[in-house]
Amino acid sequence: MGAGKSTLGAEVAERIGRRLVDVDREIEATAGDTIPEIFRSWGESGFREIEEEKAVETLSAREPLVVALGGGALRSDETRRLLRERATTVLVDVNVETAWDRSRRSDRPLAQDEAEFRRLYDERLPVYEEAADVVARDADDVVLAAGGVHVHVGSLELLGELLPGAGPAALVADAHVAGIYGADAQLAIGDRLGSTHTVPRGEEAKQASVCERLWQELRLDRGGIVVALGGGCTSDVAGFAAATYLRGVAWAAVPTTLLAQVDAAIGGKTAIDLPQGKNLVGAFNWPARTVIDPALLETLPESERRAGMAEVVKTGLLAGERIWELPDAELVRRCALYKTAVCLRDPHDRGERAVLNLGHTFAHALEAAAGYEAITHGRAVALGLRAALRLSVDHLGLDQAVPEDVERVLAPQPVAVDVDRAWAVLRRDKKSEAGRVKLVLLETRGKPVHGVELPAGDVRRALESLVVT
Ligand SMILES: NC(=O)c1ccc[n+]([C@@H]2O[C@H](COP(=O)([O-])OP(=O)(O)OC[C@H]3O[C@@H](n4cnc5c(N)ncnc54)[C@H](O)[C@@H]3O)[C@@H](O)[C@H]2O)c1
Numbered sequence: 001m002g003a004g005k006s007t008l009g010a011e012v013a014e015r016i017g018r019r020l021v022d023v024d025r026e027i028e029a030t031a032g033d034t035i036p037e038i039f040r041s042w043g044e045s046g047f048r049e050i051e052e053e054k055a056v057e058t059l060s061a062r063e064p065l066v067v068a069l070g071g072g073a074l075r076s077d078e079t080r081r082l083l084r085e086r087a088t089t090v091l092v093d094v095n096v097e098t099a100w101d102r103s104r105r106s107d108r109p110l111a112q113d114e115a116e117f118r119r120l121y122d123e124r125l126p127v128y129e130e131a132a133d134v135v136a137r138d139a140d141d142v143v144l145a146a147g148g149v150h151v152h153v154g155s156l157e158l159l160g161e162l163l164p165g166a167g168p169a170a171l172v173a174d175a176h177v178a179g180i181y182g183a184d185a186q187l188a189i190g191d192r193l194g195s196t197h198t199v200p201r202g203e204e205a206k207q208a209s210v211c212e213r214l215w216q217e218l219r220l221d222r223g224g225i226v227v228a229l230g231g232g233c234t235s236d237v238a239g240f241a242a243a244t245y246l247r248g249v250a251w252a253a254v255p256t257t258l259l260a261q262v263d264a265a266i267g268g269k270t271a272i273d274l275p276q277g278k279n280l281v282g283a284f285n286w287p288a289r290t291v292i293d294p295a296l297l298e299t300l301p302e303s304e305r306r307a308g309m310a311e312v313v314k315t316g317l318l319a320g321e322r323i324w325e326l327p328d329a330e331l332v333r334r335c336a337l338y339k340t341a342v343c344l345r346d347p348h349d350r351g352e353r354a355v356l357n358l359g360h361t362f363a364h365a366l367e368a369a370a371g372y373e374a375i376t377h378g379r380a381v382a383l384g385l386r387a388a389l390r391l392s393v394d395h396l397g398l399d400q401a402v403p404e405d406v407e408r409v410l411a412p413q414p415v416a417v418d419v420d421r422a423w424a425v426l427r428r429d430k431k432s433e434a435g436r437v438k439l440v441l442l443e444t445r446g447k448p449v450h451g452v453e454l455p456a457g458d459v460r461r462a463l464e465s466l467v468v469t
């Protein structure tokens with residue numbers, strides 16, 4: 001009571017693209033009466049019965065929702081069971097003074113007397129803490145919680161507590177990452193650790209043969225969980241193995257590269273490569289938890305950091321914030337937050353999620369034409385952003401200061417590739433339709449548009465500007 005659930009609930013619902021169901025409002029709508037009136041006519045126990053019925057109905061809905069639950073709803077065993085099984089339960093952290101201050105002048109039946117209000121607060125708090133998966137202070141916290149994403153310095157140590165369920169865990173890492181963080185992760189997982197598996201370093205991990213070996217090695221039942229510790233290559237193959245093993249077991253991502261913390265470990269896309277191209281076989285499989293410890297970036301080599309920085313700048317442009325100037329922990333959190341919200345709004349990549357492809361149509365073309373070993377993804381994305389921003393200036397009137405800003409941060413060197421080859425790839429891009437290139441451009445900082453079609457000549461010239469011959 002007085003925690004601000006309804007306001008917060010509305011903001012979160014808007015940000016993750018779900019409907020808000022405020023159980024108190026639903027009760028009033030169904031009863032055709034206000035809660036004080038229902039208390040007067042039926043007593044508190046009568047109200048609790050109606051409340052339980054509404055809460056159960058809401059928590060059983062198939063549609064993903066944001067639910068604001070009334071303060072006493074947790075007295076019901078059935079409601080608590082459904083929260084455990086079907087919801088991420090967020091306790092909105094508010095002290096008793098603030099809560100009383102907000103509630104005292106209302107007509108809420110249980111907020112008429114301060115001493116009684118405080119007694120109720122003390123009585124309910126342990127019940128709330130028991131039921132809560134996460135304690136949140138603001139809407140950002142709730143959005144991250146809704147995505148199962150935890151960003152905290154030191155969270156690797158808490159991995160055991162953060163893993164959902166109670167079944168055995170299978171830890172997957174490449175040998176290099178296992179050498180640095182494997183023992184800490186094993187210690188944190190504790191008794192639940194069933195087995196540890198090694199995958200090759202880098203893109204070599206994302207092969208069908210590696211996936212097949214994982215399928216054969218895993219000894220999990222449906223209640224088990226795969227834990228991917230490492231960069232985007234490890235999480236892609238481990239997440240895909242988890243999606244397919246026993247028709248799907250849960251997985252958790254513990255990203256250790258900047259790229260994985262701000263991008264690859266969030267949003268539920270998993271994939272392996274084919275000789276015909278990258279990421280051609282995969283699954284949408286949202287990790288049950290993503291545990292991000294920005295302190296793990298301390299051991300990351302500079303070249304890997306640069307690769308991630310291109311995605312950070314991309315995210316900053318999309319979000320309209322200079323995220324790249326923030327210290328690591330905050331930078332990672334802002335990026336994770338942005339990607340989580342977009343992906344929750346469009347989990348299966350049918351619309352708005354396309355904005356995450358800013359700069360990537362050009363990047364993929366350069367990577368394919370150069371051969372993936374010859375150019376890093378980070379450099380390709382930095383160049384791709386240059387092209388996308390120039391086109392945005394020319395066609396959408398984007399402020400020229402935006403590309404200048406990006407140049408200062410990323411300063412990518414043009415690459416030596418065959419322009420005709422890159423152009424052919426660009427026109428066949430996954431996001432193109434019938435040979436017509438669809439681009440993501442930026443109208444202003446924080447306002448991307450996707451599906452933009454431009455004259456082929458202009459797009460080709462933008463591509464040419466990224467290439468040295
Ligand atoms: N699924 C998605 O949504 C998504 C999004 C973006 C990228 N990706 C994929 O991610 C992959 C690239 O990810 P990546 O760059 O993280 O690659 P990666 O997993 O190969 O890691 C890069 C290298 O850094 C090392 N490393 C990792 N963490 C370290 C640490 N903390 N300290 C020292 N060394 C460390 C690894 O051993 C590896 O050699 C690509 O295959 C890409 O397709 C997937």
Ligand SMILES: [Zn+2]
Binds near residue numbers: 377
């Ligand atoms: Zn990328």
